[in-house]
Amino acid sequence: MDGIIFSIEEFAINDGPGIRTTVFLKGCPLRCAWCHNPEGWRSEPEKMLKKGREELCGYRISAVDLSKRLSRDRDLFRESGGGVTFTGGEPLQQAPFLCEVMDDLEGIHKAVETSGYAPEEAFRSVLERADCTLFDIKLVDSALHRQYTGVGNEPILRNLKTLIASGKPFVARIPLIPGVNDTRENMEATASLLQGAEGLQRVELLRYNRVTGAKYPMVGLTYRPPFDENQAPVVHDVFTGRGMKLLVL
Amino acid sequence: MIQRIENLRAFIRAGKHFGFRHTPEDYGLDRLATHFAEAGLPPVQRSSRMLRALLNAEMPIILEGEKIVATRTISRIPSVFTEEEWARIREKHTLHERGTVSNISADYEGILRDGLGKRKAQVLERAKDPDLNEDQRQFLSAAVESIEAVQDFIQKYRDCVRSAGLEDIARVLSNIHSGGAATLWEALQLLRMVHFALWESDCYHNTLGRFDQYIYPYYRADKAAGRVTDEEAFDLIEEFFLTCNKDSDLYVGMQQGDNGQSIVLAGRNEKGEYLFNEVSKMCLKASYELNLIDPKINLRCDAHTPLDVFVQGAHLTKRGLGFPQYDNDDVVIPGLEKLGYSPEDARNYVVAACWEFIIPKNGMEIVNIDALSFAGVVSNALEHLGEYDSYEAFYAYVDRCIKAECDRITQAHNNLYIVPAPFMSMLMGGTIEKAQDISLGGNSNNYGVHGTGLSTAADSLEVIKKYYFEEKTLSLEELMDAIHHNFKGHEALQEHLRNDAPKMGLDLEEPDSIGAALLNSFAEGLRGKRNERGGIWRAGTGTAMYYIFHAKDLPATPDGRFAGEVIPANFTPSMFLRQKGPVSVMRSFSKQKLEDTINGGPLTIELDESIFRNEESVEKLAMLIRSYIRLGGHQLQLNTLNRETLLDAKAHPELHRDLIVRVWGWSGYFVELDECYQDHIIERIKYKI
Numbered sequence: 001m002d003g004i005i006f007s008i009e010e011f012a013i014n015d016g017p018g019i020r021t022t023v024f025l026k027g028c029p030l031r032c033a034w035c036h037n038p039e040g041w042r043s044e045p046e047k048m049l050k051k052g053r054e055e056l057c058g059y060r061i062s063a064v065d066l067s068k069r070l071s072r073d074r075d076l077f078r079e080s081g082g083g084v085t086f087t088g089g090e091p092l093q094q095a096p097f098l099c100e101v102m103d104d105l106e107g108i109h110k111a112v113e114t115s116g117y118a119p120e121e122a123f124r125s126v127l128e129r130a131d132c133t134l135f136d137i138k139l140v141d142s143a144l145h146r147q148y149t150g151v152g153n154e155p156i157l158r159n160l161k162t163l164i165a166s167g168k169p170f171v172a173r174i175p176l177i178p179g180v181n182d183t184r185e186n187m188e189a190t191a192s193l194l195q196g197a198e199g200l201q202r203v204e205l206l207r208y209n210r211v212t213g214a215k216y217p218m219v220g221l222t223y224r225p226p227f228d229e230n231q232a233p234v235v236h237d238v239f240t241g242r243g244m245k246l247l248v249l
Numbered sequence: 250m251i252q253r254i255e256n257l258r259a260f261i262r263a264g265k266h267f268g269f270r271h272t273p274e275d276y277g278l279d280r281l282a283t284h285f286a287e288a289g290l291p292p293v294q295r296s297s298r299m300l301r302a303l304l305n306a307e308m309p310i311i312l313e314g315e316k317i318v319a320t321r322t323i324s325r326i327p328s329v330f331t332e333e334e335w336a337r338i339r340e341k342h343t344l345h346e347r348g349t350v351s352n353i354s355a356d357y358e359g360i361l362r363d364g365l366g367k368r369k370a371q372v373l374e375r376a377k378d379p380d381l382n383e384d385q386r387q388f389l390s391a392a393v394e395s396i397e398a399v400q401d402f403i404q405k406y407r408d409c410v411r412s413a414g415l416e417d418i419a420r421v422l423s424n425i426h427s428g429g430a431a432t433l434w435e436a437l438q439l440l441r442m443v444h445f446a447l448w449e450s451d452c453y454h455n456t457l458g459r460f461d462q463y464i465y466p467y468y469r470a471d472k473a474a475g476r477v478t479d480e481e482a483f484d485l486i487e488e489f490f491l492t493c494n495k496d497s498d499l500y501v502g503m504q505q506g507d508n509g510q511s512i513v514l515a516g517r518n519e520k521g522e523y524l525f526n527e528v529s530k531m532c533l534k535a536s537y538e539l540n541l542i543d544p545k546i547n548l549r550c551d552a553h554t555p556l557d558v559f560v561q562g563a564h565l566t567k568r569g570l571g572f573p574q575y576d577n578d579d580v581v582i583p584g585l586e587k588l589g590y591s592p593e594d595a596r597n598y599v600v601a602a603c604w605e606f607i608i609p610k611n612g613m614e615i616v617n618i619d620a621l622s623f624a625g626v627v628s629n630a631l632e633h634l635g636e637y638d639s640y641e642a643f644y645a646y647v648d649r650c651i652k653a654e655c656d657r658i659t660q661a662h663n664n665l666y667i668v669p670a671p672f673m674s675m676l677m678g679g680t681i682e683k684a685q686d687i688s689l690g691g692n693s694n695n696y697g698v699h700g701t702g703l704s705t706a707a708d709s710l711e712v713i714k715k716y717y718f719e720e721k722t723l724s725l726e727e728l729m730d731a732i733h734h735n736f737k738g739h740e741a742l743q744e745h746l747r748n749d750a751p752k753m754g755l756d757l758e759e760p761d762s763i764g765a766a767l768l769n770s771f772a773e774g775l776r777g778k779r780n781e782r783g784g785i786w787r788a789g790t791g792t793a794m795y796y797i798f799h800a801k802d803l804p805a806t807p808d809g810r811f812a813g814e815v816i817p818a819n820f821t822p823s824m825f826l827r828q829k830g831p832v833s834v835m836r837s838f839s840k841q842k843l844e845d846t847i848n849g850g851p852l853t854i855e856l857d858e859s860i861f862r863n864e865e866s867v868e869k870l871a872m873l874i875r876s877y878i879r880l881g882g883h884q885l886q887l888n889t890l891n892r893e894t895l896l897d898a899k900a901h902p903e904l905h906r907d908l909i910v911r912v913w914g915w916s917g918y919f920v921e922l923d924e925c926y927q928d929h930i931i932e933r934i935k936y937k938i
Contacts, residue, residue, distance in 0.1 A: 010830025011873060013866040019873055021832070050923065053744070072756075073832055079879070080872035214923060249863055 003097035006039060006058040006089070008069070014249055016111040016132055016171075018082025021070055025098065026058040028090040030115050031150040032138065033226050034177045036212040039219050040089035049218045057219065063097055067104030074108055083109025083131070092118035095126055102129040113173070116156035116163075123159040132201075133163060133170040139181050140189035148180055148226070157193070164197040173204045176233035187236040195242060202245035208233050250538045251480075253314040254487050258539060260312060261495055266320055269310050273327045276306045282331045291384075293669035293686050295329035297391035300450050300672055301398035307449075309409035316418060317438050317488050318406055319445045321496035326451040329668060342666035345615055347501065349668045350688055352454040352509060352601045352617070355676035356610035358463035360443055361436050365403075366427030368675050369396045375681050385684035388671065392681075395672035399446045400426055433482055436467040437489045443676065445496075450672045453501050454509025454602040457493075457544055458609045461514045461529040468528050479527070486528065487535040493543040506542050509602030515558065516549035517578050519596060523551075525558050533561050537568050547600050548573040552879045559871035566870060567861040569889040574604060574851060575874055580883040581606055584847030588787060590693070604791055604819075604884055605697055605849035610678040613691025614784070615665075616848060617699060619658045620795035621774075621788075623767050624702030624816055626650045627709050628804055631732065635725050640714040644763075647710070648770045655774025655786075658698055663781050694784035697848035700771055701792040701799045702816040704753045704823045707764035708808040712750050715759070728807060735805045735812045747809030747825040754822030756833040765841040772845040789848025790820040790883075815903050819850045819886070824903040827921065831873060839880040851884035852877070855905065857919065858889045895919060899927050 004026040012022035027043030028035075035041070039048055045058035070084050077083045084105060091098050092114050102110050112126055113134035127133060137160070138153075139145040145153040163170055172194055176182045194200055210230070213223030239246045250258070260266065273279045281302060285295045303323055310320040330338065338344070345351075360368065375381075376389045407422035421438050430436035447455040464486070471477035477485075493510050500508035514532055515525040536546055548562045562573045576598075585595035585606060594608045601607045605616035630647045637643040667688035674680040674687040716723035723742075731739035753760045768790070775786035792799075800816045808823060810816070817824055822834055831854055838852045860866050870887075877885050890898075890905075898905035902920040919927065 008830075010832040011869070013860055013869050014863055019832070019869060019876070021830075050921075053748075072836075076832065076876050079876070080869070082869075082872075218923065247863075 001097050001100055002060050002062050003066070003094045003101070004043065004045060004058050004060055005066070006045075010073075012085060015085040015087065015113065016083065016109075016134065018080035018109070019073075019076055020082045020085050020111070021073060022085040022087055023066070023070070023091075025086060025088040025091040025094050027093045028088055028115070029093060029117055029151060030090065032175075033148045033180070034175060034208055034212055036209075036215065037089070038216050038221050038223075043093070046219060063100035063104060067101050070101075070105060071108065077108055081109070083111065085111040085113060085134070087113035087134075090115050090117060092122050092126055095122035099125050099129060102126070116159045117151060117153075118155065118159065120155075120158060120162065123162060127163060127166060127168065131169070133168065134173050134204075135160060135163060135170050136173050136175070137190050137193065138175060140186055140193065144180075148177075160193060164194075164199065167198050169199045169201050170197075171201050171204055173206060175206045175208065176235065177208050177227060178229065178231040178233040179227045182234040182236070184236045184238065187238045191238045191242055191244070194239075194244065200244060202247055203239045205235060205246065205248045207235075207249065250487065251484055254484060254491065257312060257314055257488065258491055258541075261491060262541075264498075266310065266312060266495065269308060269320065269322045270324045271306075271308075271322060272324050273303075276302075276323075278302055278306060278323070279327050281327060282329055282334070285329060286331050286334060291387050292329065293384075293388050293391045293671055294394075296450065296669045297394035297398065297671045299327070299329050300395050300446070301401075303449050304398045304402040304446070307402065307405075309406045311410060311413060311415065311418075315488070316434065316485065317441050317492055318410065318418060318422075319441050319492070321445070321448070321499060323449075324499060326449065328451070338666055342664045343662060344666060345618060347453065348666065350452045350670040350673050352456070352605070352607075352615070353613055353673075353677070353687075353691075354456045354458045354599045354601070354607050354609035355443070355447065355673065356678060357440055357443065357458055357460075357676070359610065360676055361430045361439055361463060361467075364425065364427055364429035364439070365396050365400055367429070369393055369400075371681050372396070372675075375684055378684075381684055388669075388674070388686050389681075389684055391669070391671040391686075392675055395446075395450070396675060399442060399672065402446070403442055430467055431470075433464070433467040433471045433477055433485055436464055437485055440464075441489065441492050444493075446672055447676075448496065448500060450670055451668065452670050452673050455500075456509050456599060456601060456607075457512040458599045459514075459516070459597070460512040460544070461526060461532055462516070462524060465526050465528045482527075483531045483535065486531050487539060490532075490535050490539055490541070490544060494539075494541045497543055507602065508543065510543045510545060511547060511600050511602060512544045513547040513549060513576070513599040514573070515554075516596070516598075517551060519592070523554060523558075525554075530561065533565050533573070536570070536572075537565050540568060540570070542570065546573040547576055549576050549578055550875075550878055551578040554875070554878070556868075556871060556875065559875050560868055563867045563871040563874060566856070566887045566889055567858070567867055569858055569891060571886070571888045574600070575878065575885040576600065576604075576606075577878045577881075577883050577885075579878070580844050580881060581847060584844030584883070587844060588695070588785060588847065594693075600849065603793065603849070604851050604886070605789065606847060608693065610676075611692040612695070613677065613687055613782075614693065614695045614697060614787075616697035616787070616789075617791075617793055618662055618696045620699035620701050620792065620799065621651070621654055621658060621771060622701050622795070622799040622803070623651075623706035623771075624709070624803055624806060625799060626654055627706040628806060631709075631713075631729075631807070634713065634717070634729070640718040643713065643718075644710070644766065648766075651767070651770040652774040655698075655771065655778070659775065659778045659780070659786055662696065665781065690782050694780070694782035695787055696780045696784060697787045697789055698771075698775065699789050699791045699793055699795055699848070699850065700768070700846065701795045702803070703764055703767060703790065704821065705806055705808055705810060705816045706767055707760050708750065708752045708823050708825075709806045710763045710767075711752070711760040712746055712807040714763070715751065732805045732807065736809070743809045745809075746807065748827060750808065752808070752823045752826045754826045754834045754837045756836040761837045761840050764837075768841050768843075768846045772842075787848040788846040789850045790843070790846050791848065791850025792818050818853065820852045820884075832876070835873075835877045835880055835882060839877065839882040843881065843883040847883065849884060851886040852882055853886045853888065855888040855890055855894075857895075858891055861889070895927070899924075
């Protein structure tokens with residue numbers, strides 16, 4: 001079957017172990033106020049203005065063609081302990097396509113970066129095929145989650161439980177947004193969710209960066225962050241004390 | 250870095266020792282050439298006489314805390330010929346660059362082992378031969394004078410340090426006055442003196458060769474005898490590196506910093522052992538700590554080099570110095586053997602000032618005597634496109650044009666004159682046996698030819714093949730009108746060609762195989778030809794500064810490039826490549842038969858220093874480098890860039906197509922980012938310490 005992707009990045013250095021190629025799947029149910037990939041929101045290909053030149057962002061590709069393209073670097077992935085990472089957008093929004101691609105990548109390490117916002121069925125189907133999951137945890141408080149991302153976090157927390165229960169390896173990724181989720185309270189709550197998770201390899205804190213807004217006008221949107229983006233986010237390390245490995249990026 | 254070295258570094262970086270310098274005029278050395286002319290002195294004796302005069306005039310300077318001495322105090326090396334004489338030489342001869350010996354690699358291993366005294370004895374012994382002719386006798390007597398001049402210079406320094414009460418340095422200088430080095434300290438001090446004397450002889454691009462290999466025995470002996478700790482050894486090596494930066498502003502090149510002080514680490518020996526030793530490791534560390542441009546480090550590696558070595562290299566890459574450069578033994582050694590070098594010489598290869606492969610002691614090559622402009626050849630051939638009805642027939646014509654250009658180049662370099670260099674001759678093989686100056690030839694005398702605009706040419710041919718011959722969407726009239734009018738009135742076509750046409754660097758079968766064909770034509774065009782010195786001609790993938798020269802007069806090209814617009818440097822993708830990524834670029838640029846075009850010239854990839862914010866990326870980069878080596882790439886150069894470069898990239902994006910930046914959770918190519926992104930990143934880097 002076909003899917004819609006908007007980018008393939010080689011040598012992605014922050015998306016898992018080894019040398020990796022990251023695939024960006026188009027379409028996302030969330031509208032995070034700090035999203036730096038607004039061209040990943042809509043599910044269909046759209047026009048994007050790049051340096052005064054109108055280009056199509058997103059294209060249809062068959063699972064066979066995509067997996068063929070990714071398999072080209074099979075040796076390189078194996079030698080370096082790397083592989084392929086699927087992100088978006090929200091890759092689980094195209095779960096059947098994603099599963100088909102993953103099934104075609106036999107023997108290649110596969111990671112999926114997800115917001116966790118997906119039907120349980122879809123989540124399980126992808127989890128089953130992934131060697132590693134990069135699971136975003138933005139806010140533990142559901143009301144705040146709804147306020148800043150447009151959706152409640154119940155499906156996310158449910159899928160996180162599924163992930164932890166599976167015992168499969170995962171990385172928890174927390175974007176650090178100044179004044180939104182960089183509170184001790186939210187970090188403690190996040191740490192509590194992760195406490196005791198056997199598959200947890202480490203926690204990654206990704207500092208908010210002010211370049212976030214730059215792509216919005218390119219897809220006809222306006223970036224209006226409901227927080228002070230000039231303020232540096234606070235890093236609360238409540239994780240190492242609980243025996244979790246922490247990486248701040 | 251210990252305090253002593255730190256202080257020395259600060260002193261040297263501040264140029265405080267420049268105050269000791271004098272001009273040749275201060276000593277009347279500028280008038281020497283006139284005296285030589287009046288006395289009718291033969292050139293080789295002028296060279297030794299000049300060296301003696303200069304070293305006599307040098308003032309011994311001991312910087313605070315120094316253990317390895319010798320600081321240049323004469324600001325310029327006068328020529329041994331007068332202006333009138335030069336004019337006469339130019340009438341009869343061609344000159345390569347400045348006309349003096351350059352860009353070769355001396356036999357440091359031999360001189361450190363034998364010492365100056367033994368070399369002098371060998372020359373004197375050779376001079377007893379009654380069958381020597383006048384030229385040979387003159388050469389040998391000049392050689393003796395040169396050696397004695399250097400010995401006297403060492404003695405002058407010894408007397409100076411002794412009177413300053415620096416007895417340990419005096420002892421080192423006494424020992425190396427005639428003898429070979431017995432300790433690491435002596436080896437580095439003798440190396441300093443010899444290297445110093447090469448610059449003083451008006452030789453330039455004086456490379457440093459396999460430093461870790463010829464220094465290692467002294468380190469090992471010291472360690473075994475308990476004479477030195479690893480810390481002390483490291484400090485000495487670091488200090489030696491520092492000495493390469495003392496006088497380097499006086500070393501001539503195309504640009505400041507283009508001085509040829511390259512060293513080449515590791516490599517594999519005939520037993521298959523990989524020679525990355527403690528000294529190699531210290532070199533990478535010293536370079537990282539010193540954060541200076543010299544010496545420029547190369548790392549020889551191959552498919553089986555341990556990952557840890559690549560990691561140490563990548564760690565230095567992170568420093569942003571633009572080195573180490575990685576050279577692939579798996580490709581270079583067989584390539585050199587195919588050119589006729591002995592297996593022993595091929596295994597011993599080093600690099601010249603930039604990336605040209607040369608052999609220490611035995612190679613008197615001129616590795617950059619000319620350059621073939623691939624883009625220029627294709628541009629000229631284009632005028633006859635209408636005469637051909639298939640791409641194959643057209644390429645056969647291009648192939649003939651490349652070969653005709655090779656014929657022209659190989660016939661253009663005759664009556665070469667090089668100023669004699671008797672001291673350099675003492676560091677090169679075969680000169681004493683032949684009683685002949687190195688300027689007249691060494692054990693091998695090959696010429697290297699660069700190849701510029703490869704990707705511009707391959708991408709242009711791909712446009713012709715795909716759109717003109719195959720798809721027939723581009724007519725001859727439209728293409729030629731666009732080219733002849735610099736795309737005026739053909740803006741949409743130009744944009745399409747620049748942005749959408751297939752290019753080398755995307756790992757596509759087609760333009761990559763055209764690139765391979767062009768290189769094959771080049772190699773075949775030079776194969777079997779001899780130069781006037783009996784050497785062969787070597788084809789290469791480097792450009793040096795020719796990518797600027799050749800671009801200037803180049804008309805608009807079918808890849809959408811404007812007339813006069815820049816072409817890429819070295820073995821790199823087009824300026825217009827909409828990047829797929831470093832892995833695709835590496836695949837595209839390793840498919841060719843690179844061992845047949847082994848004069849040198851690296852794939853160059855630029856990295857932004859922000860990718861190193863994640864410590865894990867050093868190891869990932871190491872694996873990427875290893876991948877290029879395993880794919881069969883011959884040479885790789887990586888630049889880690891900073892804000893100044895970014896600003897330059899913003900002003901001249903066409904020169905920085907490969908610059909990678911970390912934006913937030915993803916890496917992208919800087920020049921592909923919108924201005925707002927670019928400004929943000931520049932802004933961000935401004936506040937970084």
